[in-house]
Amino acid sequence: MEIMLTSKQLGQILTVGAVVSILSSIIFLLVGIQDDEYTTRQDASDFLVLADSDESRRITCPVNMSRLENFIVHDDKTGLIPKRIHMLVPTKCVTKEQAEHLYLWKLEGYSLEIYDEEESNVLLSKHRMEYQFLRDQVSCIFNCMFRTEIVKLLLLWDFGGIVVDENTAPGDIFRQSDIIQGTDDALILIRGETNQMYTTHFMAASSTHPVVYILIQKTFADIFMQYTDNRFLPSQEERKGGYLSFITNHIFGNRTAMTGIRSVYEGMNRHITLVNVTTYDMNLYFINSTTRQSIDSSSTLINDKQKCIPWSEEKNYNTIDSLLSLVHSPNASCPDGLYYIQDTINYHSISEKWKIPKIIHFTSKTRCVTKVFADNIKSWHFEGYSIFLHDDKAVTRLLSENWSEFPLLKDAVNCITSGGGFADLWRYLIIWAYGGIYTDIDNRPGPWLGNGTIIKDADDAFFEIEAAKFPSQYFFASSPRHPVMYMAIQNTIQRLFAEQNIVRQYVPFVTGPGALKWGIHYTIGNAYVLQGKHPTFDSKRSITLVGNRTTAMRRNYINRGMVPSMKDEYAAMNMTHYHYAGRQTQLPQKACLEIIPELNTQGKYSNLLGLNRLAS
Numbered sequence: 001m002e003i004m005l006t007s008k009q010l011g012q013i014l015t016v017g018a019v020v021s022i023l024s025s026i027i028f029l030l031v032g033i034q035d036d037e038y039t040t041r042q043d044a045s046d047f048l049v050l051a052d053s054d055e056s057r058r059i060t061c062p063v064n065m066s067r068l069e070n071f072i073v074h075d076d077k078t079g080l081i082p083k084r085i086h087m088l089v090p091t092k093c094v095t096k097e098q099a100e101h102l103y104l105w106k107l108e109g110y111s112l113e114i115y116d117e118e119e120s121n122v123l124l125s126k127h128r129m130e131y132q133f134l135r136d137q138v139s140c141i142f143n144c145m146f147r148t149e150i151v152k153l154l155l156l157w158d159f160g161g162i163v164v165d166e167n168t169a170p171g172d173i174f175r176q177s178d179i180i181q182g183t184d185d186a187l188i189l190i191r192g193e194t195n196q197m198y199t200t201h202f203m204a205a206s207s208t209h210p211v212v213y214i215l216i217q218k219t220f221a222d223i224f225m226q227y228t229d230n231r232f233l234p235s236q237e238e239r240k241g242g243y244l245s246f247i248t249n250h251i252f253g254n255r256t257a258m259t260g261i262r263s264v265y266e267g268m269n270r271h272i273t274l275v276n277v278t279t280y281d282m283n284l285y286f287i288n289s290t291t292r293q294s295i296d297s298s299s300t301l302i303n304d305k306q307k308c309i310p311w312s313e314e315k316n317y318n319t320i321d322s323l324l325s326l327v328h329s330p331n332a333s334c335p336d337g338l339y340y341i342q343d344t345i346n347y348h349s350i351s352e353k354w355k356i357p358k359i360i361h362f363t364s365k366t367r368c369v370t371k372v373f374a375d376n377i378k379s380w381h382f383e384g385y386s387i388f389l390h391d392d393k394a395v396t397r398l399l400s401e402n403w404s405e406f407p408l409l410k411d412a413v414n415c416i417t418s419g420g421g422f423a424d425l426w427r428y429l430i431i432w433a434y435g436g437i438y439t440d441i442d443n444r445p446g447p448w449l450g451n452g453t454i455i456k457d458a459d460d461a462f463f464e465i466e467a468a469k470f471p472s473q474y475f476f477a478s479s480p481r482h483p484v485m486y487m488a489i490q491n492t493i494q495r496l497f498a499e500q501n502i503v504r505q506y507v508p509f510v511t512g513p514g515a516l517k518w519g520i521h522y523t524i525g526n527a528y529v530l531q532g533k534h535p536t537f538d539s540k541r542s543i544t545l546v547g548n549r550t551t552a553m554r555r556n557y558i559n560r561g562m563v564p565s566m567k568d569e570y571a572a573m574n575m576t577h578y579h580y581a582g583r584q585t586q587l588p589q590k591a592c593l594e595i596i597p598e599l600n601t602q603g604k605y606s607n608l609l610g611l612n613r614l615a616s
Contacts, residue, residue, distance in 0.1 A: 061093035068092040068099060071112045079182035080206045083110045084161030088151060092116050104169040110162075120151050123158070130157075130213060130597060133407030134220070140308035143226035146219060152203070153216045160207035168201050173284040179275065180204055186211050186272040190244060191282065198244045202286065210268040214251060214593050218243050221408055221497045224490035225522070227309060227483075228537045232525045242498075248274070250500035250591050268594060309405055311538050312481050319357065319434050319480075320347055320386060327394040334368035338573065341367050341377060344387040354457035355479040358385045359436030363423050365575045366391050369441075372563050373573070379444045382452040386436075392419075392614040395426045398433070399611060405486070412493040414599055414610040415502045415592035416511065419575065422614055424473075424511035425492050428519075432485035437477040442566065444559040454546065454557070461485075461543045463520075466513075467552040470527045471520050471545060473513040475558045483536050484543055488519030499592040502609075 061067045068089065075083045085105050092114065094102070106112050115123075124138040134150075141147045152163040162180070180187055186205035188198045205212050225233050234242075248255075252267035261276045277285060316322075327343060334340045341364075349358035360380050364373070367389055380387060390398070399422070403409050406429075416422050427438045437452070448454060455462050461478040463471035478485055492515040499505045508514055521527045524534045524543055531545045547557055563569050588595060588605055598604040606612070 064095070065093045066096055066099045068094060068102065068114045070114055071106055073109060073111050075111070076109065079180065080185050081162070081180055081187070081204050082160040082206070084159060085110050085112050086152070086155045086159070086161055086163045087112070087114045087166055088120070088148060088163075089114055089116055089166050101169055102166060105164060107170065107175070115155075123151060123154055126158075129601060131216065131220075132600075133410075136404065137220075137223075137407050141223060141226075142308075143223070146223050146226060149219050150216060153212055153219065156203065156205045157208060157212045157216065160205060160209075162202065162204040165201035168286045168288060171283075171285050171287045173281075174286060177285075179285075181273075184273045185209060185270050187275060188244075188272060189275050189277055189282075191277060199282075209272075210270055210597070211247060211252065211272050213597060214247060215243060217408075217411075217497055217593055217596070218246070221490075221494045224487065224494075228487070228522045229525065232522050232537070246498055246500070247272075251594065309486060310481055311483060311541065315350055315352060316434075316480065317350055319350055319359070320345060323359070323386075323388050323434060326397055327388050327390050329367055329391065329393065337370070338368040339371060339374040341369060341374065341389045343389060344381060344385070346384060346386045349384060349386040355460050356437070356455055356462065356477050357435040357479070358382070358452065359434065360385055360387045361390060361427070361430050361434075361436055361438050362388070362441045363390045363395060363426060364441055365419070365573060368573065370569050370572050372569055373441055376442060376444055376562060380439065382445075385452060390426070390430065395422060396611045396614050398426060398429055403429075406489055406493065408493050408497070409489070411596045411600070412496045412592075414596060414605075415496045415499055415505075417502050417505065417587055417609070417613065418507055419614070420507045421505070421511040424507070424515065425489065427473075428485050428488040428492065428516070431476070431478050431480075432482070432489060433480060435478055435480035435482075438475070439558070440474045440560070442561055442563040443475060444562045446555050446557045446559050448551070448556040449558065456544075459544045460541050463543065463545050464557045465531060465545055465547045465549070465552060467549050468513075469549055470513075470517045471543075472552075472558070473516045474560060476516075483538050483541050484520055484523040486519075487522040488516045491515050491519045491522065496592055501589050502592055502595065503587045503589045 073083070085107065087102065087105060089102070102114070103112070121138070124141075125135050127135055141150065155161070155163055184204070186209045187203070188211075189202055190198050222239060248265055252265035252272050254266045255263055256266050256271070257264040263274045263276070265272050265274065324343070324345070332340055332342075346358070360382070362377060362380075369377070377387070377389070399409070399413055409425075413422070413425070416425065430436075431438055437455075445451070455477055459477075461476070461482050461484050463476045466472040466474070492511050495510045495515055499510060517527045520543070523536045529545065531547060534543045534545065536542060551557060587608060595605060595609065599606060599609065
């Protein structure tokens with residue numbers, strides 16, 4: 001019988017959260033707890049909202065229910081991983097049968113620390129330099145599975161020890177075996193017959209272990225998936241299998257030892273131990289509970305997702321002024337042979353009559369372009385439209401803003417190493433914020449675009465189907481706050497976090513058409529669809545697709561690449577830094593999630609990475 005929880009079971013039990021008071025353990029150590037002696041925790045804790053010793057806040061359980069207590073034992077510190085077992089429960093009021101099952105984790109020499117939902121909220125709201133985004137995003141983690149995964153990982157990060165599920169208990173083989181050895185720095189159980197998916201019902205690590213940091217960041221980067229239809233998403237097995245593959249192949253890629261079912265990998269100056277256990281053996285290590293607690297998740301789940309992500313269709317009539325402030329440039333002169341591009345302003349380009357603002361956005365390193373590019377931009381001067389050219393300074397301003405709906409964006413930009421990558425992320429963000437049309441600067445409108453009239457007033461988002469049979473990234477249009485742009489941005493961040501070498505990243509996959517394609521998949525369930533109007537996971541929003549492979553190749557809607565001698569034209573505008581990132585040998589050849597903690601805590605590479613690259 002499988003030990004891993006099904007999605008239905010997770011939905012029942014994973015509303016919980018947790019936090020342990022590190023001060024309580026210290027107090028007990030100071031007063032001299034005897035080795036191997038269990039003591040019910042009755043101490044005060046400044047860290048926890050609920051202190052067991054505070055009778056005014058102490059939970060009173062209903063008749064015939066028992067209150068779970070923590071059991072603290074002095075850690076002999078014979079190993080790297082603290083002997084602390086952390087368990088999450090929805091409430092500390094349980095039946096006698098449930099308590100007996102949970103207390104099976106009272107193992108000799110180990111503390112057993114049990115955390116309820118309110119303690120979880122304290123943990124999630126704690127300020128951490130490594131996860132500065134987390135505290136402001138707690139209320140938007142409404143998916144039980146993601147919430148519980150993050151709480152477990154935070155317990156390991158803050159305090160170290162072991163995290164276990166409340167619906168499992170140690171089996172006889174587990175009690176008889178020494179599964180965690182003194183030299184283990186982190187230990188993960190994997191099931192080899194299921195694509196080496198790691199299990200979360202038992203994990204162990206020393207505090208602040210980098211593998212826990214990576215798992216927290218990867219999990220949080222996936223939280224955007226909670227907004228869409230579950231049918232559009234990878235399975236839990238696929239997601240966690242991807243995490244493990246990333247860790248062992250790219251971060252902890254140096255296997256230093258292998259003995260039986262145990263393998264040791266090194267990376268980031270630490271090591272992890274993987275224990276490969278078959279499903280049959282897993283059933284011998286752990287036993288399932290038949291007395292699971294029933295959970296009322298209504299107190300923690302957010303039913304109105306609008307509170308977190310504003311899928312608003314309301315018009316912002318200050319958009320033009322905001323864009324003028326964003327793109328302003330005091331210097332209107334250019335070197336000989338280049339032409340300065342003035343923005344075209346039409347305050348009537350935003351109206352209640354149409355959903356997509358009649359605003360066209362371009363980007364270039366500077367506002368000084370060659371005659372070929374100037375003529376291209378002129379070809380987009382449609383009646384009633386505004387046109388804005390965003391140079392590197394404008395791109396930097398936009399990416400530097402505080403995007404509460406994209407809390408990981410500030411970290412992710414540090415893993416972009418090419419101008420093309422910045423331009424990709426910027427185009428999704430500018431259309432998310434302001435709406436309108438984005439087009440590459442080397443495009444010209446095709447005969448079927450009709451000076452923009454092909455985009456109807458009722459269209460909410462608009463794409464051409466390109467030659468590769470998925471929606472175009474070189475040209476698209478959308479109303480502000482559209483789910484497809486949200487998903488494209490989040491998928492780009494997710495792919496940057498998965499980048500194994502920021503110097504060698506393949507931009508079209510990481511930030512370019514591949515990222516947008518999967519953003520569309522998460523929005524409508526399939527990126528390879530026929531032309532027409534398609535509903536999104538939000539019932540009020542839609543996407544319109546036109547054309548097919550043939551019309552794209554014939555350039556009926558968009559004339560792509562209408563610039564001869566592209567390389568020379570770009571070089572004339574000093575846009576050589578838009579070339580392939582791998583040529584920039586001075587950059588650290590590390591994974592994105594190796595670089596971010598070094599940059600945030602030590603300031604390493606700050607002069608080389610992030611938005612400083614656009615200023616160079």
